Amino acid sequence: DSGVTQTPKHLITATGQRVTLRCSPRSGDLSVYWYQQSLDQGLQFLIQYYNGEERAKGNILERFSAQQFPDLHSELNLSSLELGDSALYFCASSGLAGGSTDTQYFGPGTRLTVL
Amino acid sequence: QQQVKQSPQSLIVQKGGISIINCAYENTAFDYFPWYQQFPGKGPALLIAIRPDVSEKKEGRFTISFNKSAKQFSLHIMDSQPGDSATYFCAATSWGGSQGNLIFGKGTKLSVKP
Numbered sequence: 001d002s003g004v005t006q007t008p009k010h011l012i013t014a015t016g017q018r019v020t021l022r023c024s025p026r027s028g029d030l031s032v033y034w035y036q037q038s039l040d041q042g043l044q045f046l047i048q049y050y051n052g053e054e055r056a057k058g059n060i061l062e063r064f065s066a067q068q069f070p071d072l073h074s075e076l077n078l079s080s081l082e083l084g085d086s087a088l089y090f091c092a093s094s095g096l097a098g099g100s101t102d103t104q105y106f107g108p109g110t111r112l113t114v115l
Numbered sequence: 116q117q118q119v120k121q122s123p124q125s126l127i128v129q130k131g132g133i134s135i136i137n138c139a140y141e142n143t144a145f146d147y148f149p150w151y152q153q154f155p156g157k158g159p160a161l162l163i164a165i166r167p168d169v170s171e172k173k174e175g176r177f178t179i180s181f182n183k184s185a186k187q188f189s190l191h192i193m194d195s196q197p198g199d200s201a202t203y204f205c206a207a208t209s210w211g212g213s214q215g216n217l218i219f220g221k222g223t224k225l226s227v228k229p
Contacts, residue, residue, distance in 0.1 A: 002158065033216060043159070043204060043219040056216050090158050103149075104217060106158030 003027065004107035006091050012113045018079040021110045025072055025093030031055070032074040033094070033104060034066055038087040049074055081114045088112075118142055119207050121220025128227050134192040136223045138205035141186065145207040149217070150179065150190050153202045162203070163190070195227045 003026035013019055025032050034046040036059075045058035049068035060066075063081075068074045078085060088109045094102035120139045128134045140148075149164035165172045165179040165188065172179045178191040192199055202224045206217040 002160065004158070035217075042221045043217075045216040045218070048216055058216055092158075103161050103164075106151075106160065108156075108158050 002105040002107060004091060004093050004105050006089075006107040006110050008110060009108065010111050010113075012115065013081060014115055015081055015083060017081050017114075018077065019081065019112065021076040021078070021089050021091075021112075023074045023076070023091030023093075023107060025074070025091075026095075026105055029093035029095050029105070030072065031094045031102065032068055032072070033092040034060075034074070034076050035090045035092065035106075036087050037090060037109070043090075046076070078112070083114050086112055086114045118218045119205060119220045121205050121223060123223060124221070125224045126226070128195045128225065130195065130197060130227055130229050132195050132227075134190075134195045134199070134225055134227070136190045136203055136205070136225075137187065138189065138207075138220050139185075139187045140207050140218075142207070142209065142218075143186070144209040145218075147208050148179070148181065148188050149206050149208075150177075151204045151206060151219075153204065153222075159204060192225075195225075197227045197229050200225055200227050 005024045007022045030051045033048045037043045046060040047066050048056040063079050066076045090109045092104040092106045094104045150162045151159035152162045153159040163174050163177045167183050176193045181188045202222045204222045205220040
């Protein structure tokens, strides 16, 4: 158990809908990262937050947004969902500012299915 | 543009054998190279990592070999066990800007036969 929790575990929704994925980092970790895992694209970095502030952006679509709250939990919002958004979404956390040698601890993921 | 290329895509090894997974990177700014292990239904978990100032790092049965000039690194699993059957991902990242987002390879599915 990494100490990172993600809810829900599974999510099934329809095209055009909006969903929110939630992540609670390990106790004391200030950085939260979101990754998308799909069969064709593999594991791709979406966005990083550090202590409430956006720190880095990867291949995140404009339809997707995220935030980190004062209690350090994070939410990833996916809107106008398309079939291609079906994937596993992972949250990871690390202890410091996200320096390269910080170990990132991954949560169990949320499996999103868009029908 | 794939910045980290991983091979092979899948690997079958007999119990007790050596599993070797290779990765190549393009960005010379990368300065941290972790390997993650992922079991079905679970998130990736850090297995072992290396910085480019060393050519080899060993932790138990797992060894990373690093070739900076060739921009390649590999994972060796000695005495492979059925419990090692999982998907392995190499990754890379750079310190610049205090960002640590990982760039992952596509993964290698390892099956260790008893």
